[in-house]
Amino acid sequence: MIFQAKYMVVFTGAGISAESGIPTYRGAEDGVWHKYDPAKYANIRYFLKDPKYYWGFFREVRYPLLKQAEPNKAHIALAKLEAKGVLRAIITQNIDGLHQLAGSRRVLELHGNTRRILCMECNKGYTIDTVYRQLETQFPPTCSGCSGRLRPEVVFFGESLPTAVLEEATQETRRCDLFMVIGSSLVVQPAASLPVMAKQQGARLVIINKEPTPLDSIADVVFHSAASEMLGDI
Numbered sequence: 376m377i378f379q380a381k382y383m384v385v386f387t388g389a390g391i392s393a394e395s396g397i398p399t400y401r402g403a404e405d406g407v408w409h410k411y412d413p414a415k416y417a418n419i420r421y422f423l424k425d426p427k428y429y430w431g432f433f434r435e436v437r438y439p440l441l442k443q444a445e446p447n448k449a450h451i452a453l454a455k456l457e458a459k460g461v462l463r464a465i466i467t468q469n470i471d472g473l474h475q476l477a478g479s480r481r482v483l484e485l486h487g488n489t490r491r492i493l494c495m496e497c498n499k500g501y502t503i504d505t506v507y508r509q510l511e512t513q514f515p516p517t518c519s520g521c522s523g524r525l526r527p528e529v530v531f532f533g534e535s536l537p538t539a540v541l542e543e544a545t546q547e548t549r550r551c552d553l554f555m556v557i558g559s560s561l562v563v564q565p566a567a568s569l570p571v572m573a574k575q576q577g578a579r580l581v582i583i584n585k586e587p588t589p590l591d592s593i594a595d596v597v598f599h600s601a602a603s604e605m606l607g608d609i
């Protein structure tokens with residue numbers, strides 16, 4: 376199916392990142408991750424009320440995790456498929472930037488990217504390394520240009536998905552002839568509707584996910600296995 380495809384689009388979720396050691400909200404069980412509540416660190420209202428909570432989480436959990444996480448075989452396989460001209464776009468729910476680290480260029484990030492930090496006033500961008508160092512002397516951190524508050528460029532709970540990215544993801548889905556889901560349980564939107572849309576306009580649908588999904592029954596092929604294993608083989 377991949378080599379017959381003229382326009383392949385991939386949709387990735389937390390499962391592909393989990394195989395690089397990035398725990399999901401629900402899957403997290405150990406140690407320091409548990410000290411922080413996603414209902415607080417990932418919520419816009421809480422962030423505005425108490426930014427120190429997020430930056431504490433960033434310093435202790437997120438930053439070390441991002442520094443150690445590396446793209447796995449699945450990320451690398453997708454980058455290679457793009458380089459060969461087969462894969463045209465990756466739509467992702469992940470915020471860790473691992474697709475880009477693997478070499479993927481066209482990545483539509485529905486939930487933003489936690490490696491990018493922005494000033495909420497003047498939009499100046501910062502890297503996580505800069506802000507991590509800044510935290511030693513300034514907590515919570517502010518913009519060096521205008522003293523505005525900084526935030527990660529991610530979609531918090533309580534915020535809507537970026538319209539332009541969502542629009543582009545929809546267009547790519549309408550255009551493709553092969554839509555492959557990797558590591559998503561396909562329960563939240565738009566994860567639940569994009570594969571249906573692809574299927575309705577005639578694309579083949581492949582699902583690779585460790586657990587069954589509600590859309591398994593409409594897929595052409597389903598693999599209940601690890602993404603890195605499957606795509607490594609491919």
Ligand SMILES: [Zn+2]
Pocket residue numbers: 494495496497498499518519520521522523
């Ligand atoms: Zn600023």
